[in-house]
Amino acid sequence: MSKTARLYKIEALIRQRGHVSFAQLIDTLEVSPATLKRDLEYLRDQLGAPIEYDRYLNGYRFADAGVPVAANDGSASERRHELPGLWFSERELHALLMAQQLLSSLDDEGLIGRHLQPLLSRIEELLGPGGQSDARQLMKRVKIVGALRRPVPSECFQRAGEALTRRRRLHIRYLTRTRGNDVSEREVSPQRLVHYRNTWYMDAWCHSRDRLLRFALDAVQQASVLTTRAKDVAMKQVEAEMDAGYGIYAGATTRQAVLRFSAQAAPWISREEWHPQQQGRELPDGGWELSLPYTDETELVMDILRHGEQVQVVSPAALKQTVLKRLKAATAVYA
Structure with missing residues (x-):
């Protein structure tokens, strides 16, 4: 483990446990007592970490832990010393690992993954020897499936x-x-x-x-x-x-579509976001009415057809006719 990784690990251990003994630090970091003493001195003298030895607890703690300080909004918050540079809690590091998996899944040829590899290695260092194996296991337990992907060179x-x-x-x-x-x-x-x-x-x-x-x-x-x-x-x-209209298509003229979903589809549709400016309301029969803006009907029609008999276009008439035409054409294929 590099010196930088050890310094972050020392801070993380004290932050998580409240206090850590000298023996626990040696066992976790797998360093000699002399090396640990130099690291503690460097944290205190060079980086300003308020680390002190508490004889009653028989361990190292932060002198400013739990000391309230005034925030900008007038409320009180806890003073917190942080090392310069990359600083995350263990939970945040695991969240970053999952975010790295997500970004890698968007990258067909490994370009993003190659640039993120140094960050991934840094996260594994911060998690320490035991955390590195946990990180690799976590990467195997996150799977992102991308259907109908169109790769970009x-x-x-x-x-x-x-x-x-x-x-x-x-x-x-x-x-x-x-x-x-x-x-x-x-x-x-x-x-x-x-x-x-x-x-x-x-x-x-x-x-x-x-x-x-x-x-x-x-x-x-x-x-x-x-x-x-x-x-x-x-x-x-x-x-x-x-971003004014529905989906990826852009245009100058915005129209409003009103869709009526069945009571069977309502529990799911009422929780879906089709557009940031959409409006929805529950109908007396338990169905769901969804109103949203669109500029080009191409993608909206495809998504309406995806719901089959569970949806009906209320307005506008032009959108209704387009959907009806597509349904008739699809039926003719099987006639």
């Missing part, structure tokens, strides 16, 4: 991320599926990356269209970072234009 993802963080424009060769798989050359200014339903999207200012557009990264055939500074768009504008 790591090179494309990396260049999009580079352009986004460095605030540079990006030249892309883009495949537009809605226009008969038309391929076009675009110069864009990335504003944010969005992960939605197992694939990545990029919200960017398209300089050829002179407006905000959403690009599926798996449809980017080639990408190169330019030296030209990116156009900055206020995040409020990005959110207003790109």
Whole structure:
């Protein structure tokens, strides 16, 4: 165990147990008494840790433990010494391990995982010798299943991320599926990356269209970072234009859909969030009415069809006719 890891471990042990004896520290850290004495002196003298030896408890404790201090809002809180740099409790470290698993599951070619590996190693160090095996077991006990995933080439993802963080424009060769798989050359200014339903999207200012557009990264055939500074768009504008409607589709005109779900589906639908601005109410027959905004009906229609006979479109009439047309077409396949 490195010296840095030992210092964090000493603080963690005292924080968790209240006080720790010299013998317990030696057994846990697996170091010599001389090394432990140097570590304790370094924590006190160089890092300002208020560690003191309590003869009554026969162990080391924090001198400021439980001392109330005034918070900014006037309330009292407990004074807490923390080492500079990465500091987490054991519970927070385990939560980070699960978050690392989640991020890795979003990464088809291991790009994110490679960058997170140093953090993962650091977490295992902080957990100590016993915690390292616990961490590896935890990684095996967290499984994330991604269905219908559309993988994004790591090179494309990396260049999009580079352009986004460095605030540079990006030249892309883009495949537009809605226009008969038309391929076009675009110069864009990335504003944010969005992960939605197992694939990545990029919200960017398209300089050829002179407006905000959403690009599926798996449809980017080639990408190169330019030296030209990116156009900055206020995040409020990005959110207003790109997040107003249902799903991943963006548009200028927002319409309101009203859906009526059966009493059988109501217990589940009433707990689902289809859109941040949705509204719902319970119906007299035990059903559930859901009202939500949308700009493009494509994805909304697909999700309505997914619920089959458990849902009915109340309004608007155009959305109702589209769903009816799709249902008739589906029935004709089996006729």
